[in-house]
Amino acid sequence: MTDRDEPETYVDLDELRAAKAALRRPMRERRAEIAAAAPDAGSRVAALVAASFAPAGGTVVAGYWPMRDELDPRPTLSELSARGCRIALPVVAAPGEPLVFRAWDEDEPLEPGPYGTMQPGEAADVVEPQLLLIPMLAFDRAGRRLGYGGGFYDRTLAGLRGRFAVQAIGIAYAGQEVDSVPAGPEDARLDGVVTERAYLDFTE
Ligand SMILES: Nc1nc2c(c(=O)[nH]1)N(C=O)[C@@H](CNc1ccc(C(=O)N[C@@H](CCC(=O)O)C(=O)O)cc1)CN2
Numbered sequence: 001m002t003d004r005d006e007p008e009t010y011v012d013l014d015e016l017r018a019a020k021a022a023l024r025r026p027m028r029e030r031r032a033e034i035a036a037a038a039p040d041a042g043s044r045v046a047a048l049v050a051a052s053f054a055p056a057g058g059t060v061v062a063g064y065w066p067m068r069d070e071l072d073p074r075p076t077l078s079e080l081s082a083r084g085c086r087i088a089l090p091v092v093a094a095p096g097e098p099l100v101f102r103a104w105d106e107d108e109p110l111e112p113g114p115y116g117t118m119q120p121g122e123a124a125d126v127v128e129p130q131l132l133l134i135p136m137l138a139f140d141r142a143g144r145r146l147g148y149g150g151g152f153y154d155r156t157l158a159g160l161r162g163r164f165a166v167q168a169i170g171i172a173y174a175g176q177e178v179d180s181v182p183a184g185p186e187d188a189r190l191d192g193v194v195t196e197r198a199y200l201d202f203t204e
């Protein structure tokens with residue numbers, strides 16, 4: 001039996017919150033160190049995505065605009081756009097709500113959004129992604145993920161998966177892997193992670 005079948009989940013939500021908060025601080029520092037030492041990670045990830053699971057033309061792909069030391073997904077988004085995918089970026093509608101996705105072409109300007117994000121303007125089409133490329137602070141081999149704590153991707157994936165099949169792929173440095181990310185019942189699992197070294201498929 002794999003980790004994916006039998007996750008270790010927290011029952012006490014205060015304990016879970018504290019365990020996640022405790023992991024965020026060191027993982028922010030670790031990610032900053034790795035990012036400084038791996039400037040070509042974005043193009044490596046783009047090559048791995050193209051080689052391992054490039055989606056069909058026409059697929060709506062949600063990326064993200066990198067903030068802090070997140071692995072830069074823009075080379076991947078360019079590659080997928082060139083293959084005929086439609087690219088979208090997340091927009092925070094409100095705290096406690098799922099993300100909304102707006103279509104975006106790489107030459108189009110972005111506007112500042114909440115929490116230091118950059119997002120397409122209101123004129124952009126709202127779209128529903130079939131593939132989501134998701135940033136994070138840490139992940140484990142069971143597909144559990146640690147973000148900044150807003151629960152945005154958890155709510156978003158729960159909503160989308162309730163209606164149609166979506167693929168959730170994390171984008172992270174290999175050094176962001178930990179043995180076990182603390183998780184509760186609401187934490188949505190990733191189907192895989194692409195690092196600068198490899199594509200890790202958690203659905204196998
Ligand atoms: N590049 C990028 N875009 C993204 C996300 C992301 O993680 N990365 N998001 C992923 O959800 C959504 C934005 N959500 C975010 C939620 C919180 C913070 C943040 O910086 N939080 C503060 C704490 C804020 C507070 O508690 O008041 C922090 O971590 O210091 C950033 C983005 C959508 N866009």
Ligand SMILES: Nc1ncnc2c1ncn2[C@@H]1O[C@H](COP(=O)(O)OP(=O)(O)OP(=O)(O)O)[C@@H](O)[C@H]1O
Binds near residue numbers: 151
């Ligand atoms: N499906 C959901 N429905 C409602 N609330 C949710 C859902 N998933 C998570 N939450 C709430 O969101 C809050 C933060 O979750 P968590 O700490 O896992 O965020 P995160 O995954 O680190 O952040 P993000 O996804 O924004 O990067 C928690 O209080 C949790 O209860």
